Amino acid sequence: MFSIEVxxxxxxxxxxxxxxxLANVAKLRKPSSEYIVALDHITxxxxxxxxxxxxxxxxxxxxxxxxxxxxxxxPDSGYASVMGYDVVKDSLEVRKRIGVLPEDAMRGFYWRLxxxxxxYFYAVAYEVPDPKNRVKEVLxxxxxxxxxxxxxxxxxxxxxxxxxxxxxxxxxxxxxxxxDEPTKGLDILFxxxxxxxxxxxxxxxxxxxxxxxxxxxxxxxxxxxVAVINKGRVIAVKGVEExxxxxxxxxxxRFRIEFTGTPEDRIEEFVKNIRALSGVEWVEKxxxxxxxxVSEDEVExxxxxxxxxxxxxxxxxxxxxxxxxxEEAILQLLGGRCGS
Amino acid sequence: MxxxxxxxxxxxxxxxxxxxxxxxxxxxxxxxIGALTYAYLGTYVxxxxxxxxxxxxxxxxxxxxxxxxxxxxxxxxQSPRMAINPWNLMWRLLIxxxxxxxxxxxxxxxxxxxxxxxxxxxxxxxxxxxxFNIDPLATVVAIMLGVAVMWGLGMISAGVxxxxxxxxxxxxxxxxxGGFLSGVWFPYQLLPxxxxxLSYIMPQTYILEMLRxxxxxxxxxxxxxxxxxxxxxxxxxxxxxxxLVYLKSIEYxxxxxxxxxx
Numbered sequence: 001m002f003s004i005e006v007x008x009x010x011x012x013x014x015x016x017x018x019x020x021x022l023a024n025v026a027k028l029r030k031p032s033s034e035y036i037v038a039l040d041h042i043t044x045x046x047x048x049x050x051x052x053x054x055x056x057x058x059x060x061x062x063x064x065x066x067x068x069x070x071x072x073x074x075p076d077s078g079y080a081s082v083m084g085y086d087v088v089k090d091s092l093e094v095r096k097r098i099g100v101l102p103e104d105a106m107r108g109f110y111w112r113l114x115x116x117x118x119x120y121f122y123a124v125a126y127e128v129p130d131p132k133n134r135v136k137e138v139l140x141x142x143x144x145x146x147x148x149x150x151x152x153x154x155x156x157x158x159x160x161x162x163x164x165x166x167x168x169x170x171x172x173x174x175x176x177x178x179x180d181e182p183t184k185g186l187d188i189l190f191x192x193x194x195x196x197x198x199x200x201x202x203x204x205x206x207x208x209x210x211x212x213x214x215x216x217x218x219x220x221x222x223x224x225x226v227a228v229i230n231k232g233r234v235i236a237v238k239g240v241e242e243x244x245x246x247x248x249x250x251x252x253x254r255f256r257i258e259f260t261g262t263p264e265d266r267i268e269e270f271v272k273n274i275r276a277l278s279g280v281e282w283v284e285k286x287x288x289x290x291x292x293x294v295s296e297d298e299v300e301x302x303x304x305x306x307x308x309x310x311x312x313x314x315x316x317x318x319x320x321x322x323x324x325x326x327e328e329a330i331l332q333l334l335g336g337r338c339g340s
Numbered sequence: 341m342x343x344x345x346x347x348x349x350x351x352x353x354x355x356x357x358x359x360x361x362x363x364x365x366x367x368x369x370x371x372x373i374g375a376l377t378y379a380y381l382g383t384y385v386x387x388x389x390x391x392x393x394x395x396x397x398x399x400x401x402x403x404x405x406x407x408x409x410x411x412x413x414x415x416x417x418q419s420p421r422m423a424i425n426p427w428n429l430m431w432r433l434l435i436x437x438x439x440x441x442x443x444x445x446x447x448x449x450x451x452x453x454x455x456x457x458x459x460x461x462x463x464x465x466x467x468x469x470x471x472f473n474i475d476p477l478a479t480v481v482a483i484m485l486g487v488a489v490m491w492g493l494g495m496i497s498a499g500v501x502x503x504x505x506x507x508x509x510x511x512x513x514x515x516x517x518g519g520f521l522s523g524v525w526f527p528y529q530l531l532p533x534x535x536x537x538l539s540y541i542m543p544q545t546y547i548l549e550m551l552r553x554x555x556x557x558x559x560x561x562x563x564x565x566x567x568x569x570x571x572x573x574x575x576x577x578x579x580x581x582x583x584l585v586y587l588k589s590i591e592y593x594x595x596x597x598x599x600x601x602x
Contacts (some may be wrong), residue, residue: 014598038597067597073431074594095436108431110352112359117352124348125435126447152359172436 003208004046009078011039038064040232044335054212061232099174105165111154126172159183198222238295260317349445361511375464406524411454417488419447420498478554485571492578500587
């Protein structure tokens, strides 16, 4: 069963300024509007119990998608459902089944009340059974220090505020949890703990997690599947390993040489020489490190390059195939340069 | 409607109100000073038109009903806008409840405060010798109709503000003109004849007149039909339009992606 289904979802924003609208009225012109396409007929689905990463650069359409799925934005056309309920027609049923940690998570809190009181209010508003105990449970789950429970929300640190916001998202024990940039502002200890919690689905393996983030380590370690979105279009929906394999061949044939005790000018000379070799597609020098991509027989080219280095008296500290991570795979998909 | 959920709203608003210790102190002080001021005004200050006031018993009796209007009924105009504003709209909309439940829950505490303040004023007025001659049914109906009309207008106001974020012409209009034209602080009959015509189109005029007759003259409902009918019609119209405007504004904000903006 799918927890989330998105079919052909399309959303535009009117970017006509107030000034333009006034000018239209003043000149008695037929109103004309300019639109930005935020989502261009996107389609994907998320299985029950999956941790689903949703990645893309700023302005790609991630937040728009999250807002539609959490019922606070209406799409222009297309269909989206959460746990089988249409996000437009059955928005109340959807809201009963989701927990949300939005990017701007601090809104909606009473800043002059304690973390505990805030969560107690939401527990009652969400009609959570045994609200007092549930609040304690979620505060313990997110590792908020006990002495901070009674502190005013506005006096908590950025990371603590984020923990309270995460606790609010977990309060109704949701079937689907939407997390938008969840590790923003968190210290490294809690970020590591957070990764563990996501892996454990916050105590329920049936819980689906929709994770929109820039934290690639979080994605690599926790996600079952990843969708990459750019300019309103989903350009890939793959497993993490599968996504890496999508890298073009040239990107996977990338090597790195690290020199030691070698003057800069001699490394530059070396770079010039390997650029002239046939089969070398791309070379880049960063301090005492040189990276290159080959398009032909990698072993033969590597031998040539090593010979060239040794003949020129360069001291090699290491010679490795460059490790590719998901970030680079995504950069490639988005048309960015490998190694940038 | 979930009673527990409504109590949750009251709980959080009460706790937040209590957290402003100085405001709490001045709220009590203001209420007492205000009550004593009106009591003094009503008891000792002579006015130029005693024959008009005689109808209401005394100027203080007249004022007390004005205060009832101000703290309970007029508060309804501002409640929807203040309770669900652009800052918290997104989180209110994420609560898995019907919209009306969230709206009612969000404003209940304001009514509790308003009623408390009014009771204090009544107590002070009673101590200064005001005699209430109340028809309970007519009073409750007058208050309910007044609240309904103001709620309708308040929903229009809140709806407009969801789109404009700040500018709110409805509250502005009724705040600026209501107090002056409708007889909150002095009888509207004292107005020049041109302005008096305007007061007839303000719903507050009918609310206040009906309330004063019910609270001070014990007039039963059958004798108040000249106020009851226009108020009934106004409340149906304003509530329907208000709810529609509010729903449409939320739809507009959801379509334009401005729910989280303020």
